[in-house]
Amino acid sequence: DQQVKQNSPSLSVQEGRISILNCDYTNSMFDYFLWYKKYPAEGPTFLISISSIKDKNEDGRFTVFLNKSAKHLSLHIVPSQPGDSAVYFCAATLTGGGNKLTFGTGTQLKVEL
Amino acid sequence: DTGVSQDPRHKITKRGQNVTFRCDPISEHNRLYWYRQTLGQGPEFLTYFQNEAQLEKSRLLSDRFSAERPKGSFSTLEIQRTEQGDSAMYLCASSLTVSGNTIYFGEGSWLTVV
Numbered sequence: 001d002q003q004v005k006q007n008s009p010s011l012s013v014q015e016g017r018i019s020i021l022n023c024d025y026t027n028s029m030f031d032y033f034l035w036y037k038k039y040p041a042e043g044p045t046f047l048i049s050i051s052s053i054k055d056k057n058e059d060g061r062f063t064v065f066l067n068k069s070a071k072h073l074s075l076h077i078v079p080s081q082p083g084d085s086a087v088y089f090c091a092a093t094l095t096g097g098g099n100k101l102t103f104g105t106g107t108q109l110k111v112e113l
Numbered sequence: 114d115t116g117v118s119q120d121p122r123h124k125i126t127k128r129g130q131n132v133t134f135r136c137d138p139i140s141e142h143n144r145l146y147w148y149r150q151t152l153g154q155g156p157e158f159l160t161y162f163q164n165e166a167q168l169e170k171s172r173l174l175s176d177r178f179s180a181e182r183p184k185g186s187f188s189t190l191e192i193q194r195t196e197q198g199d200s201a202m203y204l205c206a207s208s209l210t211v212s213g214n215t216i217y218f219g220e221g222s223w224l225t226v227v
Contacts, residue, residue, distance in 0.1 A: 089155050099216055100161060
């Protein structure tokens with residue numbers, strides 16, 4: 001039962017362009033969403049989060065959009081840089097769930113020169 | 114470095130042996146989590162502690178796995194009688210209690226069972 005889904009296993013983008021990574025969830029009780037970036041052989045690094053009471057959160061080059069009615073969120077990276085090449089995980093949690101995260105399967109982003 | 118620290122980073126063990134991983138969370142964080150990640154998958158929740166109390170265990174955590182956080186600071190995850198299917202990255206994370214608070218991960222401990 002995959003409650004958080006990232007249907008694109010990989011994405012390739014040119015340097016300077018926008019990267020859009022998508023995530024869908026099925027559990028309507030999720031109320032906090034996070035994006036993590038992961039390099040091989042390292043732990044996930046927190047990027048940005050959004051509460052379910054908001055529809056957008058921005059931090060520098062990273063913006064997360066939340067569409068609750070569609071149970072969909074997306075991460076926009078503008079402009080994309082070669083150092084952004086990594087696996088990106090979407091994660092969700094619910095109030096009262098002890099901050100326990102449910103992760104998607106990840107999207108491998110490759111930013112090409 | 115004040116992040117989440119895990120030790121060892123890599124462990125190769127023979128099937129049937131016991132292994133133990135240690136995690137030191139961010140010092141003021143009272144919640145500590147263990148996750149497991151296999152190739153091509155996202156991290157999967159195993160268990161979490163609030164201070165020294167283990168509040169939840171996933172059904173993924175078989176009886177060969179045991180986790181402790183005796184003084185509410187560092188934690189250990191022991192796997193007894195390892196099997197090849199235990200080969201994975203074991204991730205520790207920590208956070209404050211506040212709902213929705215960000216969870217910070219360590220660099221992980223790679224386990225290879227041969």
